[in-house]
Every structure is written in C-alpha cells, then in structure tokens.
Amino acid sequence: MPATTTTFEALSLAIIKGFLRDRAAVFFALIFPLMFLVLFGGIFDDQARSKVDLVQVGDVSLVDDLPEDSREAFDDTFDVTRSDDLDAALEDVRKGDADVAIEMQGDTLVAHYTQTDQVGAAITQGTLRAFVDGANIAMTGSPPTYTLETEPVEDDSLTTIQFVTPGLLGWAVAMSAAFGAAATIQGWRQSKLLRRLQLAPVSTRTVVGARVTVAIGIAFVQMAIFLGLGAGAFGLQLSGSWWMSIPLLVVGTLCFMAVGLLAGAITTTTEGAVNAANFMVLPMAFLSGSFFPLDAAPAWLRTVSNVLPLKHLNEGMLDVMVRGQGPGSALLPVAILAGFALVVSLVAARLFRWETA
C-alpha cells in the first residue's frame, strides 16, 4: 500500500467501489442486458420459421419415394408425423396441434390446412406445390432446364446474434451511463458531497475525469462480456473493423452521461433522476433499433429515429461490428454522438441547481 494515492486514483477507486457495491446498478448495467442477449441470441437463434407440423395420413408415395437429397430438404421444412386416421388428423389441424394434414387420393396430393395462420398456410402450399412439380419433372425423365439457387448477401454465418449484439450493447452502455450519471449527480448533490469536493483542493476536471473514466471502464467491461458471451456461446462473428466500436462506445458513454446529467438536473431526488433517465433511454432504445431492426418500421419513424443519439450509436456499431464496413464508417456517428454530448451537457449545466429545494 503506497503512503499516498493521487487524487485521481483515489476518486476513481471510490467511485468504482461505490458502483460495484450497488447491486441494483451492477444488475442493470451487466446482468439485465445480458438477459436480453441470451433471450434474443439463444431462443430466437434461428431466424427461419419453426418447422411446419405435417401429419401424413396413410401412404403418400410422393413423400415416401422422394430421392435422398429432396427428402432432406422436405424434412428441413416439415416435421412429419404419421397417422392412419384422417378424421383425427383433421381434428389436430383444426385445433392447431398440427399445421397441415396430407393424404393421397389416387394421383392427387390433398393438403388439409387451417387458415388461421395465413403466412404459414401459404408457405406450406407453395412448398408442397414445389415438391409436386419436382416429382412431375422427375417422372418425365428429362433434366430441368432452369434451376434456382438462393444466397443471402451477408456472410453465411449471419444469424440473429449478429443483429442483436451491437444494438443490445448500445442500449446497455446507454442505460448504465445515463443511470450512473443521474444517480451520481443527485446522490452527491443531496449528500452535499459536491459542495464538499468544491471545498477540497481538487479540480473539477479531476472529479469529472475520474467519474467519466469509471463510466468508460464499465462500458468496456460490458463490451467484453457481450462480445465474449456472443462469440463463445452464440457464434457471434465480428467483421474487420469492429475495433472502431471502441471510440463509438467512448463517445456514446459521454453522450448518455450527459443525458443522465440532464435527468439529474431536472429532478430533485435520486429515484426521480433514475426514473427520468429511464424515461429517456428506454423508449429511445425501442425507436433506435436496439431490440428489433428498424428496416420494417414506417418511413416517418425512421426519420424520427435520426434525432435520437442511440440510433447513431447502434447504426455505427452494426456497421463496424457485423456489416463489414470500413473504419471510416464510424466517423460520422462518432461526430454526431459527440455533438449530442456537447449540446445535452450544456443544457444540463444550465438547468443544474446546487440546491435541491
């Protein structure tokens, strides 16, 4: 143990200990976002629809006699159960226990389906028709003239985890930076620690620097855990300039600390400040594509999302982490986030009051 520690070290250490001993803060910074990662990454692992439950009634030569490779494709789409009782099979379909029941009537393949799931029904019909067509062509003995091959534009390995990790990480960093700053400004104001520090021979720069350093450190720990778990457990694969997410996270942390300061400035209690921060960050996370991609959102919503800093953090992270964009693609988001950080900080500073009354 050294005889003295520098002011900066001592402050940083005090803040880190205060954070690590605050179970709620640790939970919301680390555990809570990880729950979402596991949820999205684990449960919705396969972006494809779950298989269609198909009941095969009696012998269906078309299916039974499929060549090896076609049979494999068939099993990829359908989960086949066999039955000899047509009425029971129809009842299963009606109740939703099965999606479709098929039987052969002479040379006709009859598919009984329910219309409650129209998309599923359309897929089922289309797929069955394709198999019937294929079987017809095979019967002619001549090779097909045209073939179709489909290929996604992204890397073959692109799964849900690729999409959700950058967005969820952006949300996690935004949340802990905003909550942390809001709780600190309120807690320190109420305990008069801010006043006390004003009367200690320590500069504002050192105090703010220590607090920001700790917040950025927390963001890096979040990043390490997210990427580690994503890569280790869910097959996350980062593209070349993923390291540009580091400057993105740094300015993102600054930006959302400013949001937290604003929340702290407009409220009078710690609970109020954290609630206000939550009120600003959670809807923003939804509108910024942290939980689901914005591609399907209406145009006006995508326009609105452009005024939200989290949108730019998420987009920047997606670009460099999984979309394979070059390092330069992060520069604009970094600049935008820095701009937000500056403006929101200035507003918060203007609204800040020393006294809570």
Added chain:
Amino acid sequence: MAAIEVDGLVKRYGDLRAVDGVSLEVAEGEFVGILGPNGAGKTTTLEMIEGLREPDEGSVRVLGEAVWPRNPRLLPRMGVQLQASAFFERLTAREQIRTFASLYSVPLAAADEWLERVGLVEKADTRVEDLSGGQAQRLSIACALVHDPEVVFLDEPTAALDPQARRNLWDLLAGLNDSGRTVVLTTHYMDEAEVLCDRVAIMDAGRILEVDSPAALVRGLDAPARVTVGPGQVSLDEARAIDGVDDAAESVDGVVLTTRSPAAVLTRLAEQDRLDGVQIRTATLEDVFLDLTGREYRA
C-alpha cells in the same frame, strides 16, 4: 492577526434577507460559535465564510486571503464539515477518510490515525450508511481534520444526535483548538455553545445580535439568580428578610429566593444551617437570547 474577518455580509433570496449585514472577527486559535434557532441564517453565513456562496454584499477574508471566488491556495488550510454527511456512497469508514486524505494529498497513515482519534477503529470496515448518527458525525469531523487544517468550520455537528452522543462529541470538539487551530461552529444548542466556545455570536433573523464569551453575555444580562431551599427550611418572611434577597416565592421544591448577590445569600443561609435541598439556577445563554430577541427560543 485575525484568522477570519467578516465584514458586512448580506445574502438575499428574493425579498428575504437571509443574512442581513453580518460582521465578525475571529482570532487565531479561537473557538467561536454561531448560535441561533433554525432559519436564523447561520448556515448561509457559514457557507459564505467558507467560500461556498457568493455574498451579495460584504467581504470575507480567511487567513488573510479572499475566499470568493474559489481560492485553491486557501482550500488546503481549511477544514469543513457540512450540515449533511457528505460521504462517498457505500465506502467503509476507513476507505472514506483515506479518500479524503488523498484529496488533500495527505499520507494514508494520517487517515488511520484520525480514525483512532475519533474512536472509530472498531467501525473502520463498516460502511458509512451503517454507522450510527454519532459515528457518522465523528467520521465527518475526522474527514474535515485529516489534513490538519488551520481553520475548521463545523455546521451543526451535533444536530439530530441523542443527548448521550452529543456529549460524547463535545469531548472531541473541545480539544480541537488546543494546538492553536481556529474553530467556528454553528449550533442551535445553548448548552453546547456555553460549554465549547470561547466566544458566542448570537444570531437571529439574519443578524448577529451580540458577540462575547458565554460568561460575559450572561453577566451582561444582569439577571438575578434563583436560589431554592428545601421545604420547611425557611419561611417566606424569613427569606425576604435576608440581605440581598429581592423576592421570595413558594414552589413545590421549597422556597425560591431571587437575588443578585447569590454568594452573600448563600453565606447567610449556611450560617443559619438552612441549606438542605438547595438548588441554584443562574441565568443562562437562553435567558440572554430571550432578553435579546424578546421572544421564546425556538430551536
């Protein structure tokens, strides 16, 4: 040289003159109390002297230096304890005072030493949130003193403490100016000011009404002492006949004699062997306050 020179301080909040022309001089090594009820303007005055607030009018010099705007040269020479417990959250007592030691670039050993001096060694590993009110105040005072400042400001160090804890703290506070340190504290406890302070500034409604030693303040009041003798010791007429007795009255405890020369009266009573159950109550700061403000003291 005066350690603290305060001249004509005024602080307005809207129409309210929270501090209304306060002047005060504190000598080096002196222990001065600012005494007054809640809302008298004590804390605002102290915060202007510490350099936390800008006065609307007037000036403050501490150790010969201006305190406003924030004067980094002065800060290491001043120790402050604010009204609330200004602690870093969730740190233990030892971590807390060591952090403050580092803020003042003082060896950590000094922090441990102060922990011992305020009797918190056993609580060193207890988080500040789990300390009792008295322990938290002692830690807070230790944090104010860890860098051995020349001037110390304590804002109501014993507020919200039970009488026992309050008296424990007095022992600690009483020794603070032994080594020539200057101490200024605010309090709304008369007995505290009387016990601890070399001089007391009595404050009400933003003004300092009188500054003097507690004894001089009481003397200046020229209030009569009240000597009570036990029941059956003396009759009302006999009591009134004693030289120096201004008046006498019956009470449940016996006969109460009002006098301005209690020594002479007690001698007479002793000669007559009538001292059983005797009680003497002289004027206190409370009477001084009542006399100065013309109203009940409302702590």
